[in-house]
Amino acid sequence: MISITGSSSINSGGSISFNGSSQYLAIASNAAFSFGTSDFTIETWIYPNSLSGRLWFFDSNSDNVDLNGNGGIFYYNAGLYSSATNTVISVGTWHHIALVRASGTVTLYVNGSSVMSQAGIGFNSVSNRAMEIAYSSSQGNGYFNGLMTNFRVVKGTAVYTSAFTPSTIPLTAITNTQLLLNVTGSGTLVTDSSTNNLTVTNTGSATYSSTTPLVNFAGGGIKITGGLKIVEDVIPYVAGLFKTTYAGYFADVPSFFATATPTTYGTNPSTSVQTTAISEANSDDGSSFSIQWLGYFLPATTETYTFFTSSDDASYVWVGSNALSGFTTANATVNNGGLHGNQERSGTASLTSGVYYPIRIQFGEQNGGDVMTFNYSTPNITKTTNVTGRVFYNPATNGF
Numbered sequence: 001m002i003s004i005t006g007s008s009s010i011n012s013g014g015s016i017s018f019n020g021s022s023q024y025l026a027i028a029s030n031a032a033f034s035f036g037t038s039d040f041t042i043e044t045w046i047y048p049n050s051l052s053g054r055l056w057f058f059d060s061n062s063d064n065v066d067l068n069g070n071g072g073i074f075y076y077n078a079g080l081y082s083s084a085t086n087t088v089i090s091v092g093t094w095h096h097i098a099l100v101r102a103s104g105t106v107t108l109y110v111n112g113s114s115v116m117s118q119a120g121i122g123f124n125s126v127s128n129r130a131m132e133i134a135y136s137s138s139q140g141n142g143y144f145n146g147l148m149t150n151f152r153v154v155k156g157t158a159v160y161t162s163a164f165t166p167s168t169i170p171l172t173a174i175t176n177t178q179l180l181l182n183v184t185g186s187g188t189l190v191t192d193s194s195t196n197n198l199t200v201t202n203t204g205s206a207t208y209s210s211t212t213p214l215v216n217f218a219g220g221g222i223k224i225t226g227g228l229k230i231v232e233d234v235i236p237y238v239a240g241l242f243k244t245t246y247a248g249y250f251a252d253v254p255s256f257f258a259t260a261t262p263t264t265y266g267t268n269p270s271t272s273v274q275t276t277a278i279s280e281a282n283s284d285d286g287s288s289f290s291i292q293w294l295g296y297f298l299p300a301t302t303e304t305y306t307f308f309t310s311s312d313d314a315s316y317v318w319v320g321s322n323a324l325s326g327f328t329t330a331n332a333t334v335n336n337g338g339l340h341g342n343q344e345r346s347g348t349a350s351l352t353s354g355v356y357y358p359i360r361i362q363f364g365e366q367n368g369g370d371v372m373t374f375n376y377s378t379p380n381i382t383k384t385t386n387v388t389g390r391v392f393y394n395p396a397t398n399g400f
Helices: none
Strands: 015-019 024-030 040-048 055-060 063-067 073-077 080-084 095-102 105-110 113-119 129-133 145-155 177-183 190-192 201-203 207-209 221-225 228-232 241-247 271-274 288-297 303-312 315-319 334-336 343-351 357-366 371-378 381-384 391-393
Touching (some): 129 145, 241 391, 315 343
Antiparallel strands (some): 015 207, 024 201, 040 095, 055 129, 073 080, 095 105, 177 190, 241 288, 288 391, 315 334, 315 357
């Protein structure tokens, strides 16, 4: 059981489907969206079905972000455009979008990477702002055509200040959250899970879609004890990464594990769980076998993490959304591939404390000695193999 105090995770609940011609969400004028000169963060996940014309995926009194037919993304403020005109958005793909002002500079992030940054702009003049999502009435055009989920507005906090790995866990109502859309899949379709509990009008009757880039949490509930509300089992994870062993060398082909059969090999049982260290001992278990570990990494601090593998032979680590799907040797967080003696390689990811990030580790041995050791460090955490309290897996799926 994992107990969460303070704000709790919501079920991602799928997404909102907009038809691109008449549907959008509207929230009446409210001081919640008046940021003055303070820091702020507006973020969401979008899945465009089309990039025809200009598509506004949110607008607040002529401060807005829109897409164009070339896959460019634009931020518009008081007659000024700041844009990434290269193809950063594509049809049929989930993208995490975050508009952040930190110390007076507005940065637009796509999938955790900055695509635009400019000082001295952003939401300064209007005292009570409305919010439109998937349309811009001030521009009179640009209905968004696609899916959207986990739309969050945070006033007074720059949640992201450098490149980061977007979380695939549903967003929570962190401190200063002014709006957090929760897709219900029925009734009003979407509600505000922030403490403001703002009324969200579903104009044109946008519909529900079960498609989501996020991890859905099953089970869980609320226990009332002595007048205190304790959220229990919201995340049905247990300690450790789930380890599976296979006969045969995966030969740097990540998809090998999808069709291979788990096998007891040498001292390795076909399946097991490692809770204190993620490793394969230097025990010469054989000349041709492979191992995969699945689960989540829970950072203790908000900062840049460096992940390491020391291995003989190939090993790879994926942290974040790529660990769930689309993982290749090219997008691995740590690429320690190929046939070689014991060597160490590393990679970095910017992570947020308290967020569960999917992690996938693959290792293969082909002749000679065999060993794999996983380490991590940060500027404030000394390099360590100890993952106690930092790794978890879903026992219902033996992984994610």
